[in-house]
Amino acid sequence: MSDQLVLSAETRDRGGKGASRELRRNGRVPAVVYGGKEEPLMIHVEEKLLMKQLMTGHFMNSVVMIDVGGKQIRTLPKDVAFHPVKDRPIHADFLRISKDSKVQVAVPVVFINEEASPGLKRGGVLNVVRHELELICDADKMPDDIEIDVTGYDVGDSIHISAITLPKGSESAITDRDFTIATIVAPSAMKSSEGDTTVDGGEAAAEGDEA
Numbered sequence: 001m002s003d004q005l006v007l008s009a010e011t012r013d014r015g016g017k018g019a020s021r022e023l024r025r026n027g028r029v030p031a032v033v034y035g036g037k038e039e040p041l042m043i044h045v046e047e048k049l050l051m052k053q054l055m056t057g058h059f060m061n062s063v064v065m066i067d068v069g070g071k072q073i074r075t076l077p078k079d080v081a082f083h084p085v086k087d088r089p090i091h092a093d094f095l096r097i098s099k100d101s102k103v104q105v106a107v108p109v110v111f112i113n114e115e116a117s118p119g120l121k122r123g124g125v126l127n128v129v130r131h132e133l134e135l136i137c138d139a140d141k142m143p144d145d146i147e148i149d150v151t152g153y154d155v156g157d158s159i160h161i162s163a164i165t166l167p168k169g170s171e172s173a174i175t176d177r178d179f180t181i182a183t184i185v186a187p188s189a190m191k192s193s194e195g196d197t198t199v200d201g202g203e204a205a206a207e208g209d210e211a
Contacts, residue, residue, distance in 0.1 A: 006072070007045055007053065007066055008049070009031070009045045009066050009067065009068050011041065011043055011069075012030065012042045024047075024090060027046065027047050028046060029044060029047050030044050030090075030091055031043050031044060031093065032094070033066055033075055033094045033095075034095065034096065036095075036097070041068070043068060045092070047089060050089055050092065058144045059077055061107055062076075063142070074096065074098065075095055076094065076103050076139070077093070077095075078094065079092070099139060100139070100140075101139045102137065102139065103139050106133070107135050107144075108132050109128075109133060109148055113150055113151045116151040116152070117151065118153070119155040119186075120153075124185060124187070125185050125186070126150070127182060128181075129181055130179070130182070133181070135172060137169055142170075146164065148164060153184050155186045156185075157183065158182070159180070159183070160178045160180055160181065162178045164181070
């Protein structure tokens with residue numbers, strides 16, 4: 001599970017482009033905390049600290065405690081805007097959440113035991129259809145990633161969400177279909193030598209599923 005992060009902040013009285021530019025010149029990033037049936041709270045945070053937390057790789061699916069004057073607000077990062085040229089954060093949005101609330105997050109998938117996949121051992125290619133899963137999780141039990149075991153999968157096989165055991169407290173946000181996460185496909189050389197048409201059908205099915 002993602003660690004709980006703490007981000008110190010200060011309130012800001014003025015909005016607008018001029019005030020935001022002044023904050024950025026001073027190494028601060030304007031931000032807003034909203035939701036939870038409360039008025040939006042305009043804040044600013046230290047750019048270096050925000051960047052450090054962004055570099056953890058799981059900032060967007062971590063609980064972030066915003067510390068404003070000694071009072072901590074439980075939040076979930078919803079968006080961080082970056083400068084198109086300098087690639088620096090220029091604004092951040094945080095959603096207020098309660099400890100027992102449910103949140104929707106995009107969690108990356110990680111494939112394991114590739115050496116135990118007959119298809120991959122034969123030279124097949126892991127075709128990843130979804131690099132992230134949209135999950136609804138308990139706010140205090142958000143996973144860093146979802147491990148998918150490819151043991152036993154052969155060329156032409158597909159991995160669907162129904163084959164994945166999600167962590168306790170998590171469920172798929174997509175419930176109307178058994179969508180494809182990845183397929184094992186044959187490289188061109190294998191297709192031409194074996195006349196493998198099954199794989200092409202599997203790929204077409206995966207594309208149809210995503211459509």
